[in-house]
Amino acid sequence: MGIKSDGMNYAPKGKPAPVVKKGEFVFSAIALDHGHIYGQCNGLIEAGGVLKSVYDPDPQKMDKFCETYPNVKRADSEDEILCDKEVQLVAGAAVTSERCSLGLRVMSAGKDYFTDKAPLTTLEQLSAAKAKVKETGKKYMVYYSERIHVESAVFAGQLIEQGAIGKVIQVLGLGPHRLGASWRPEWFFKKEKYGGILCDIGSHQIEQFLFYSGAKDASVVRSQIANYNHPQYPELDDFGDAVLVGDNGASHYFRVDWFTPDGLQMWGDGRSFILGTEGFIEQRKYMQLGEKDSKGGNLYLANNKEETFYNVEGKVGYPYFGELILDCLNRTENAMTQEHAFKAAELCVRAQMQAVKIA
């Protein structure tokens, strides 16, 4: 169940690039339901954060976490962490439908919150989260890993900012995932808990669209879900796709699915095609199809001057985490604005709510 078979345990390690001195930024982890918590903690630790303590009601999950991070303190309760004045931020990867309520408790305790995606599953949760941010001044930040923890995705953002493909007119994302039903937790198959495929793995896609296109808002003009081939899991969407149109005219299509076949070397051949007025970018994020033991971090740029392949594995790093730590310390919004994090969350919930079931 390593990275190749299991997107749930995708937790890249980067080079340490601390933005603070040791002890300047202390965080803890609460709720280990999704393996993304390891990616969240790795990112913060590499950026100089100190992981102080952890709590989850499941001792097995605690055991595994404490083995991975031997210096972490095993807290006896969530409250122990929430009452710890030294802890500045809580990272969490709860069951998706519980992520907001955890966040409300974290922010009420005067700490910033850094949750796995999707950060919430309903518009009611979104309202509560927005109100709590307003009330407390704390952050509700999100681990949209398929952009912030993928080097090609970071590099794509840098190229776009430099004008390499002109104005972005469409972002097209493919987010296939391996189901691996046998080792998935039960909540993974309950729609009320995982939020539906467009909310769950769709949230990565919509966040990327907003980021790359610069759209501040968007309309979901068509969204679809299906259960094409898993009648044994009636609440599983094994397929979903959507079309969005941004407030700046840019458009977005994404497809997500649980159909990665067993013969594939990786849990999913994630792609992103970003079309601009002056060129385009393709990302092959995790692998090169048909090439044995291939690398991730592949980016192709074609514009009016060149057609170039870049492998950026180990070269770009993950600036999000350091920026997030500094944002928490300085109350800035360089890693990601709260508005952006919530807008992506809102749109993935709307895409799911409006979805037409086609199979």
Add this chain to the structure above:
Amino acid sequence: MGIKSDGMNYAPKGKPAPVVKKGEFVFSAIALDHGHIYGQCNGLIEAGGVLKSVYDPDPQKMDKFCETYPNVKRADSEDEILCDKEVQLVAGAAVTSERCSLGLRVMSAGKDYFTDKAPLTTLEQLSAAKAKVKETGKKYMVYYSERIHVESAVFAGQLIEQGAIGKVIQVLGLGPHRLGASWRPEWFFKKEKYGGILCDIGSHQIEQFLFYSGAKDASVVRSQIANYNHPQYPELDDFGDAVLVGDNGASHYFRVDWFTPDGLQMWGDGRSFILGTEGFIEQRKYMQLGEKDSKGGNLYLANNKEETFYNVEGKVGYPYFGELILDCLNRTENAMTQEHAFKAAELCVRAQMQAVKIA
């Protein structure tokens, strides 16, 4: 203006694979407005057809054609060809909006018709074409080149038929093209004539969806057009995309655009992703992005057993043309059914008619 800069002159040459003896199948060409006529003629000649004569009112187009096919007879009028009892089929690449009226004349003259895509631009033309087929018993066949004249596309069909990816649940196509505005004819920028981007280059995509998924009909559930960056050509759609849902539950997304940048080695990096219940296929039809002087004909197969790359250039050939000749001689429908050809035509017209202009 060779193949690399100019999709309009995409006219692949295959190995001769005659299905008839010399003289058993005689055809002519009328209307040389689109360079696809060369692909149409090459395919039929390689399959054993004899190209007897040609007519176009433009002497320059006739000159070029007669240079390419030195044995062809230069007819003085369309009627000369239509009255030639020896001619069994007329191939045509008229201005898109004129393709149907030419077809009606060809079928009325007792000959089968083989037109470039899109085969028509309105539902009224479609009705007239259907009525004429019924009245005459003749064929109105279509050169959907991005499937029938692309070896990876033919091979994909064979793999799907063998069950290599299980049941097809989605076909996703990217059909970028280089605009090359300076050498395009005037009609190319008049919507009434070219039919709009979803009708024109979208027709390739919808035909592939129907073919690979086995859907007999489909609904266009969302379609969009835009002119993002060509205000000097107000009737040009430089971008279009659409979502279709097949009558068998399979779904389809395609994007077409005129944004291939000058730095790209090819007129377009056409792709096709076919997702099945047991695996998927990606085609990189004309090139390998980022690889200098790359080949076309690239197909990737991943299923529960394997992840394999195939380059099929020169290996698969173009069986459509031989099947078409035999269909004409035997009044069978092995190359393509009339129903399929018309359904693809209908859906691309509907996609265009329903399109929301997003920019």
